[in-house]
Amino acid sequence: MAERGRPRTFDRGEALHRAMLLFWEKGYQGTSMSELTAAMGINAPSLYACFGSKEALYRETMALYDDYEGGGFGSALAAAPDARTAIETYLMGSAKLFTRPGKPAGCMVVLSVIQAAGVSEEAACELRDARAEMQRLLEARLQAEAAKGALPASCDISAIASFYITVQQGMSIRARDGATRAELEAVARGAMAAWTGLTRART
Amino acid sequence: MAERGRPRTFDRGEALHRAMLLFWEKGYQGTSMSELTAAMGINAPSLYACFGSKEALYRETMALYDDYEGGGFGSALAAAPDARTAIETYLMGSAKLFTRPGKPAGCMVVLSVIQAAGVSEEAACELRDARAEMQRLLEARLQAEAAKGALPASCDISAIASFYITVQQGMSIRARDGATRAELEAVARGAMAAWTGLTRART
DNA sequence: CGATTTATTTATCGCTTGCTACAGAAAGGT
DNA sequence: ACCTTTCTGTAGCAAGCGATAAATAAATCG
Numbered sequence: 022m023a024e025r026g027r028p029r030t031f032d033r034g035e036a037l038h039r040a041m042l043l044f045w046e047k048g049y050q051g052t053s054m055s056e057l058t059a060a061m062g063i064n065a066p067s068l069y070a071c072f073g074s075k076e077a078l079y080r081e082t083m084a085l086y087d088d089y090e091g092g093g094f095g096s097a098l099a100a101a102p103d104a105r106t107a108i109e110t111y112l113m114g115s116a117k118l119f120t121r122p123g124k125p126a127g128c129m130v131v132l133s134v135i136q137a138a139g140v141s142e143e144a145a146c147e148l149r150d151a152r153a154e155m156q157r158l159l160e161a162r163l164q165a166e167a168a169k170g171a172l173p174a175s176c177d178i179s180a181i182a183s184f185y186i187t188v189q190q191g192m193s194i195r196a197r198d199g200a201t202r203a204e205l206e207a208v209a210r211g212a213m214a215a216w217t218g219l220t221r222a223r224t
Numbered sequence: 225m226a227e228r229g230r231p232r233t234f235d236r237g238e239a240l241h242r243a244m245l246l247f248w249e250k251g252y253q254g255t256s257m258s259e260l261t262a263a264m265g266i267n268a269p270s271l272y273a274c275f276g277s278k279e280a281l282y283r284e285t286m287a288l289y290d291d292y293e294g295g296g297f298g299s300a301l302a303a304a305p306d307a308r309t310a311i312e313t314y315l316m317g318s319a320k321l322f323t324r325p326g327k328p329a330g331c332m333v334v335l336s337v338i339q340a341a342g343v344s345e346e347a348a349c350e351l352r353d354a355r356a357e358m359q360r361l362l363e364a365r366l367q368a369e370a371a372k373g374a375l376p377a378s379c380d381i382s383a384i385a386s387f388y389i390t391v392q393q394g395m396s397i398r399a400r401d402g403a404t405r406a407e408l409e410a411v412a413r414g415a416m417a418a419w420t421g422l423t424r425a426r427t
Numbered sequence: 428c429g430a431t432t433t434a435t436t437t438a439t440c441g442c443t444t445g446c447t448a449c450a451g452a453a454a455g456g457t
Numbered sequence: 458a459c460c461t462t463t464c465t466g467t468a469g470c471a472a473g474c475g476a477t478a479a480a481t482a483a484a485t486c487g
Contacts, residue, residue, distance in 0.1 A: 026463025027453040050253055051341045054445055064466060065446070071464090075445065134400050135338045138254045152401060183398075183407060184414030191394025195386075197337050198355060204386060211387030211422055218417025229433025230483040257475055267436065268476070274434090278475065428487100435482070443474070452465070457458100 033071060036061040041082035041090075046125040048136030049079050079137075080144055086129045087151060091118070095158055104166035108159070108185050109213050115189050116205035119196035127193035130155075156186050173222035181219050188212040236274060239264040244285035244293075249328040251339030252282050282340075283347050289332045290354060294321070298361055307369035308423075311362070311388050312416050318392050319408035322399035330396035333358075359389050376425035384422050391415040 039060045043052045054075060058065055072078040094111060101107035119127050133148045140148075159182035166172045192205050242263045246255045257278060261268055275281040297314060304310035322330050336351045343351075362385035369375045395408050 024463085025455050025461075027455095027465075029464065047341060048338065053443080055443080066448095066467095067465065069446070131397065132338055134397050135251065135335055138250060149401065177410075180410045180414060183403075184411050187394035187398050187411045188391060188415075189394070190397045191390035191392070194334065194337050194393045194397065195390050198352065200386075207380075207383045208387050208390045211383060211418055212391075212415075214421025215414055215418035217421070219414055227433085228431075228485050230435075230485095232434065233483095256473080258473085269437095269478095270435065272476065431484105431486075433482100433484080435480100437480085438478090440477070441475100444472080445470105446472105447470075448468090450465105450467090452463100454461105454463080456461075 029067075029071070031061070031063050031067070036063060036071070037078075037081060037085055040078055041085050041129075042125065044079055044082050044136075045086065045129040045132075048132070048138070049076075050139040051136070076140060076144060079140065080147065083129065083133070083148065083151070090124075091128055091130055094155070098158055098162045101162075103171060104163050105213070105216055107162050108216075109209070111159070112185065112189060112192070112209035112212060113206060115192055116202050116209050119192055119205060120200075120202040126196040126199075128190075131190045131193040132197065155189075156182050159185060172220055175223040176220050177223075184215065184219065185212060232270075232274070234264070234266050234270070239266060239274075240281075240284060240288055243281055244288050244332075245328065247282055247285050247339075248289065248332040248335075251335070251341070252279075253342040254339070279343060279347060282343065283350065286332065286336070286351065286354070293327075294331055294333055297358070301361055301365045304365075306374060307366050308416070308419055310365050311419075312412070314362070315388065315392060315395070315412035315415060316409060318395055319405055319412050322395055322408060323403075323405040329399040329402075331393075334393045334396040335400065358392075359385050362388060375423055378426040379423050380426075387418065387422065388415060 039062075040057055043056060043060050047056075054065060054068075057075070057078070058068055061068065063071075068078065072081060094114070097110055097114065098107045101110055115128070130148065130151050134152070137145060137148055156179075160178055163172065163178045163181055167174060167176075167178065172178075188208065192200075192208055195208070196205060242265075243260055246259060246263050250259075257268060257271075260278070260281070261271055264271065266274075271281065275284060297317065300313055300317065301310045304313055318331070333351065333354050337355070340348060340351055359382075363381055366375065366381045366384055370377060370379075370381065375381075391411065395403075395411060398411070399408060
């Protein structure tokens with residue numbers, strides 16, 4: 022079953038990647054079609070034929086980000102020997118991810134809380150779910166630790182997860198504001214200083 | 225020295241306040257002139273005559289926010305009996321500020337890291353300075369505590385300030401994402417659990 | 428009063444936005 | 458060869474953007 026018709030003259034994945042970098046940096050509304058077509062090296066009709074619409078393209082770049090840029094945290098959390106190490110790895114990994122040279126600072130999913138303004142309600146829900154998923158992952162890891170008996174049954178797992186998620190999201194903003202990797206790592210270490218207090222059994 | 229010419233038919237402060245709420249909620253690019261004029265109850269020429277341009281209006285709303293909405297933290301920090309209480313008050317106050325019913329969620333200055341996209345370089349610097357000012361305030365309060373001898377001389381004051389600023393900025397995002405005041409307060413308490421570890425003398 | 432000053436209304440301006448109609452080009456199918 | 462299918466470039470759509478020109482209205486000044 023060979024492909025019929027005139028073959029595409031550009032690499033779809035490469036074009037998608039370039040679109041992702043633009044959306045990541047400037048948000049949905051902040052990125053115009055002319056910027057997109059210029060960066061992707063194609064004309065508007067090719068973009069629409071290949072991706073459907075600006076919003077569909079945006080959602081696809083978000084999925085690409087989830088898979089290749091923001092990813093790996095789920096397995097990393099599971100692989101860590103204990104929950105404390107898992108969360109520390111999560112924060113230290115975020116510090117590195119948020120400050121990679123040549124890539125926009127901060128996390129595309131986190132910043133989309135604001136950057137996705139103008140997108141449809143449906144897409145906004147998708148993004149919100151992606152954010153909630155991270156909280157769910159953290160809670161699951163903590164729950165597993167509690168099941169092992171390594172965490173007091175009385176401690177508030179969702180509050181712990183919420184705290185570390187908040188720190189990580191704050192790191193996204195700080196990265197956007199110019200914070201270096203070293204600064205973010207110091208923040209991560211600061212957050213880990215709360216571990217003992219957070220996981221102590223309730224009185 | 226009475227005023228010459230036809231008097232203005234709208235209240236400048238009231239119009240500015242309404243513009244602030246719009247910019248706060250939707251950001252600079254996300255707010256259009258037609259939305260502004262509709263919300264302010266005036267026509268475009270009145271807006272330009274009174275405020276100069278969309279960007280000038282934006283900067284003026286930011287100043288208004290600084291004075292009346294985000295303000296009070298400087299004096300609150302100084303009034304607290306000790307640095308720990310000062311920071312706890314800062315975070316708990318933020319939790320309240322970020323979730324006031326009838327007002328956009330989160331902090332206008334913090335969210336401007338992203339929401340101010342499209343604004344001039346000069347205005348962006350102003351906003352960045354406003355953010356840096358908060359870090360400076362926290363550091364000054366910690367420094368004062370250290371001068372009293374209530375904080376080990378060896379602890380890293382800028383790292384402590386950086387950590388709590390990051391948490392507060394993270395809370396802004398969480399608020400935008402729908403977090404309740406109670407959730408944010410739990411995060412604030414979580415951050416305070418790091419205090420002992422952060423302020424312990426270095427080994 | 429008339430002259431001056433300022434604000435308001437109406438009706439745009441030039442430009443960019445996201446998007447698409449159309450004609451031509453390059454492949455496979457038969 | 459010819460037809461079909463798919464992609465590409467040009468050219469342009471309606472709508473909205475930020476901003477303004479011109480005419481009118483309402484105040485003070487002399």
